[in-house]
């Protein structure tokens with residue numbers, strides 16, 4: 010019997026987060042469990058009120074009390090908590106109550122990839138699990154459980170009801186305006202775009218599933234992407250957030266698998282998927298899997314998802330039921346391949362969603378490991394597809410290592426541009442005024458779903474707790490929360506039970522949540538691409554949305570230039586003070602507020618780079634990598 014068979018599987022969807030309803034001090038959302046100390050005493054949250062100092066206080070002397078904040082001993086904390094706050098952790102409350110987090114952390118290494126070394130660790134005496142065990146051989150945070158007690162969480166079973174599988178939200182009033190966006194396809198002999206789903210010549214069951222999903226006509230990235238993939242070409246595709254990139258790769262892959270009549274065998278000890286899809290976070294890969302499951306409904310194609318934080322035994326049992334399309338986060342994917350449960354000899358498609366993130370310094374080693382796994386077809390013998398809304402030029406160069414020479418580059422609109430359906434408002438703040446301004450914003454948004462982005466996990470806990478105390482039903486998602494809590498938080502946000510979700514960059518990319526009308530950048534990321542992804546959680550699929558961004562000139566000066574360019578690129582109003590800040594920022598040579606910051610097109614046009622990367626340093630990780638263990 011394999012050791013994974015021994016997992017005790019504990020399905021859990023324990024309801025949390027109802028305490029905001031109970032009026033217990035207003036402390037609420039699923040932070041309720043964290044508001045108690047190890048003796049169950051309710052934390053009255055005295056520290057939040059004392060501005061920054063209260064927040065810091067948690068890191069110093071409150072170990073025995075406030076479980077949610079205790080971070081244990083942190084060593085060498087380079088980048089993982091986003092800079093300066095790191096040093097505040099020190100030794101705190103290893104004996105903290107439930108939820109004391111962090112534990113021992115080593116080797117986050119400032120200059121190198123903070124993903125190497127140990128993440129997570131002991132969480133407090135009541136908790137037996139080590140979170141996010143890192144396998145040094147895996148070159149980063151592993152989603153496998155190769156050390157420490159087993160993770161036994163099994164996500165709740167999915168509904169088989171069609172109404173649930175095909176649940177979707179309506180496209181918005183600006184859906185047809187997608188057709189006005191300029192499209193640029195570069196590379197040799199691109200196939201002709203399709204105008205309708207009929208032209209995609211999908212088989213009957215796929216067509217049925219497409220229409221049950223409410224899709225009437227393809228978006229531009231689908232019009233161009235589907236025929237490119239169907240023609241067998243490698244593709245690097247860039248299209249704005251919320252414009253249907255997922256279906257652009259899923260439909261042609263599923264169509265090809267259907268046409269070839271693949272059927273996953275339930276009887277094989279090693280499963281050999283025809284397609285592997287990789288994405289950077291657990292929630293995003295799960296969402297992609299749900300889309301794959303939806304489109305493959307009623308067919309012989311079986312998608313499976315693997316990601317960290319859930320029982321490996323459960324994961325492997327799911328794989329062994331048959332697997333044609335394997336969706337995974339990098340660590341867990343490498344883990345199941347390494348365990349010999351996945352063979353790669355039949356692999357035809359490798360998809361990198363959020364490709365620029367998958368190839369930045371945080372994940373590049375995992376991606377290189379994946380493509381050099383035993384049995385992985387050479388790039389000449391597989392189809393590699395990359396999708397994102399942002400593609401820094403240096404990443405484009407790096408991506409060429411994974412693609413055939415004649416790959417096509419598809420740009421819908423300006424590469425890296427923000428979705429123009431999102432109204433962007435920039436508010437000048439100081440770090441002391443931000444919380445009050447957040448409350449003001451939330452007063453106007455009322456019960457409309459709002460995502461509030463902050464920079465660190467600790468800040469996420471802190472702001473969520475603060476909002477709950479202010480009687481705003483709030484939940485939070487970040488990399489220190491257990492998978493069960495993360496899924497619960499997302500569920501509560503999706504259902505509207507908690508209309509405010511405080512999130513770190515773990516939720517910045519890809520998540521497609523109905524009715525998110527507002528995004529607040531409480532803390533700005535230090536990378537403009539991350540900003541573009543964050544605000545793209547609203548204004549999706551032709552719907553409109555609003556993004557408020559708190560700009561603290563003291564802290565965010567470096568972002569002024571690129572922010573101005575993103576705003577003007579999306580025809581948004583640029584405040585005079587921001588333009589001034591941009592002019593006076595460092596490195597303003599050639600600054601042109603009305604110009605474009607982005608590669609407007611295929612970076613191959615700027616010169617040949619296909620084979621000129623030897624000796625070049627790896628591309629720096631995006632802002633999100635500052636919060637490294639946010640990423641799986």
Ligand SMILES: Nc1ncnc2c1ncn2[C@@H]1O[C@H](COP(=O)(O)OP(=O)(O)OP(=O)(O)O)[C@@H](O)[C@H]1O
Pocket residue numbers: 177178180223224225226227228231248249250251252253254255256397398518519520521545549550
């Ligand atoms: N042709 C279509 N017609 C109607 N709805 C669509 C169509 N294509 C996609 N959608 C819906 O639009 C929403 C956004 O799609 P998707 O999540 O694939 O966007 P994305 O481009 O991948 O965004 P991001 O860059 O944020 O990852 C989803 O709810 C999806 O089901």
